[in-house]
Amino acid sequence: MRADRLVARHVLGASLLALTVFLGIDALSAFVREIDEIGNGHYTLTMAITYVAYTIPRRIYELFPMAAAIGGAMGLGGLAPTSELTALRAAGWSKLRLCVGAALPLLLLAGAMFALGETLAPWGERAAQGVAIGAKSQDLVTSNSSGVWARDGSDLLNARRGAFIGGAVELIDARLFRFDERGRLQSITRAEKARHEPGGWRFSKVRRFRFEAEAVVPETQPEWRWEVALDPALIAMSVVRPRYQAMVELRDHIGYLERNGLDSQQFRSAFWARLFYPLSVLATALLAMPFAFSALRSGGFGKRLFVGLIISIGFYYLQNAVVTSVELADGPLPLAYALTPLAALAVAWAWLRRSF
Numbered sequence: 001m002r003a004d005r006l007v008a009r010h011v012l013g014a015s016l017l018a019l020t021v022f023l024g025i026d027a028l029s030a031f032v033r034e035i036d037e038i039g040n041g042h043y044t045l046t047m048a049i050t051y052v053a054y055t056i057p058r059r060i061y062e063l064f065p066m067a068a069a070i071g072g073a074m075g076l077g078g079l080a081p082t083s084e085l086t087a088l089r090a091a092g093w094s095k096l097r098l099c100v101g102a103a104l105p106l107l108l109l110a111g112a113m114f115a116l117g118e119t120l121a122p123w124g125e126r127a128a129q130g131v132a133i134g135a136k137s138q139d140l141v142t143s144n145s146s147g148v149w150a151r152d153g154s155d156l157l158n159a160r161r162g163a164f165i166g167g168a169v170e171l172i173d174a175r176l177f178r179f180d181e182r183g184r185l186q187s188i189t190r191a192e193k194a195r196h197e198p199g200g201w202r203f204s205k206v207r208r209f210r211f212e213a214e215a216v217v218p219e220t221q222p223e224w225r226w227e228v229a230l231d232p233a234l235i236a237m238s239v240v241r242p243r244y245q246a247m248v249e250l251r252d253h254i255g256y257l258e259r260n261g262l263d264s265q266q267f268r269s270a271f272w273a274r275l276f277y278p279l280s281v282l283a284t285a286l287l288a289m290p291f292a293f294s295a296l297r298s299g300g301f302g303k304r305l306f307v308g309l310i311i312s313i314g315f316y317y318l319q320n321a322v323v324t325s326v327e328l329a330d331g332p333l334p335l336a337y338a339l340t341p342l343a344a345l346a347v348a349w350a351w352l353r354r355s356f
Contacts, residue, residue: 003088003091003093003101004101006079006084007075007076007079007088007098007101007102008101008102008104008105010075010076010078010079011071011072011075011076011102011105011106012071012075012105012106012109013071013075014070014071014072014074014075014078015064015067015068015070015071015072015075015106015109016067016071017071018066018067018070018071018074018308019060019063019064019067019071022063022066022067023056023059023060023063026059026063027052027055027056027059030052030055030059031048031049031052034048034051034052034132035048037132037136040135040136041135041136042135042136043132043135043136044135047131047132047135050128050131051128051131051132052128054124054125054127054128054131055124055125055128056124057116057117057120057121057123057124058117058121058122058124058125058244060113060116060121061113061116061117061121064109064110064113064281065277065280065281065284065312065315065316066284066308066309066312066313066316068106068109068110068281068284068285069284069285069287069288069308069309069311069312069315070288070305070308070309070312071106071285071308072099072102072103072106072284072285072286072288072289072292072308073288073289073291073292073305073307073308073311074292074305074308075102075292076098076099076102076289076292077291077292079292094352095290095352096349096352096353098289099286099289099290099348099352102285102289103282103285103286103289106281106282106285107278107281107282110277110278110281110282111278113277113281114274114277114278117246117274117277118246118247118248118274119246121244121246122240122244122245122246122249125240125244126240129240147159147160147161147173148161148162148171148235150230150235152228152230154178154179154180154181155176155177155178155179155226155228156176156177156178156179157171157174157175157176157177157194157226157230158174158175158176158177159171159172159173159174159175159194160172160173161173161240161249161252161253162235163242163253163257163267168195168196168197169195169196169235170193170194170195170196171193171194171195171201171235172192172193172253172256173190173192173193174190174191174192174193174194174203175188175189175190175191176188176189176190176191176203176226184211185211186210186211187208187209187210187211188208188209189203189206189207189208189209189224189226190206190207190208190209191203191204191205191206191207191224192204192205193205193260194226196235197225199227200225200226200227200228201225201226201228201230202223202224202225202226203223203224203225203226204222204223205222206219206220206221206222206223206224207219207220208220208221208224242266242267242269242270243270243273245270246274247271247274247275250267250268250270250271250274251271253267254267254268254271265327265333268333269323269327269333272333272334272336272337273323273337275334275337276334276337276338276341279338279341279342280315280319280337280340280341282341282345283315283340283341283342283344283345283348284311284312284315284341284344286344286345286348286349287311287315287344287345287347287348288307288308288311288312289348290348290351290352291307291311315340315344318340319337319340319341322336322339322340323336323337
């Protein structure tokens with residue numbers, strides 16, 4: 001219907017405008033922070049710009065829930081000064097019907113943001129870290145699609161992925177290539193994991209292959225220690241945080257940690273946060289939309305912007321508090337991430353139904 005298109009156009013326009021403003025502020029702040037890093041190793045102004053550009057998809061994904069809440073309030077409220085909101089109400093459109101019509105296009109856009117968070121955002125984050133780390137560590141450490149790479153003298157370390165486990169950096173599916181002074185490969189050491197310890201790295205469930213003049217000699221060891229002064233902080237910089245990883249990566253991490261009897265709560269929390277992302281966007285937007293009516297009709301742009309900010313920020317902190325409480329109680333994480341948005345939807349529904 002034309003009325004649905006009118007509402008959708010105003011709400012989506014306001015949401016995208018808010019997203020653009022927030023993204024500009026966030027990216028500019030990140031760029032200012034990166035300026036302080038220029039001169040660290042081979043890090044240049046061009047690399048700082050490239051770093052921030054690669055992180056744009058992730059920033060869009062993170063900022064959209066706030067933009068949706070503001071867009072919901074501003075988009076519907078923007079129909080009031082021109083009396084379009086009054087005309088729609090006079091034509092028999094209830095507040096609930098108007099809000100549902102505004103929420104549906106936002107939900108579709110939330111689905112697109114969800115896809116962005118599963119594809120371009122994790123890829124961009126890895127690429128950004130590869131640019132920054134490779135320059136700042138003077139190519140001793142780098143990160144790309146094949147994992148983390150680090151060099152120490154004639155040794156070359158590669159790991160498919162890494163994680164912070166128990167306060168230490170742990171590399172998963174690690175390989176160490178050792179070369180002699182003439183650049184010939186001497187050995188390959190492969191381990192299920194490599195964990196940093198003072199003075200070196202401890203490889204677990206190790207298979208080694210030594211290349212001799214006439215044969216390749218395989219060895220199997222439960223553990224092997226790599227004595228090296230490689231700074232674990234450089235490796236830690238290349239580890240993508242769980243909240244920046246795609247769900248398939250998080251699922252792999254969770255499976256690995258649980259198979260080895262390790263704590264996977266951080267990764268499970270990030271997994272469920274991603275899964276409930278569209279529901280959270282819908283909840284914040286619907287909770288803000290009722291404020292587009294009544295007092296906000298004369299409140300103008302500033303009041304609607306303030307309401308959207310308060311609701312989105314309040315929702316964020318409330319959900320964090322609920323999730324933290326459930327984690328401390330060792331409760332079900334799906335319930336923790338579903339509880340706040342479902343409660344917000346119930347409040348919005350009751351509010352709109354009461355003033356039907």
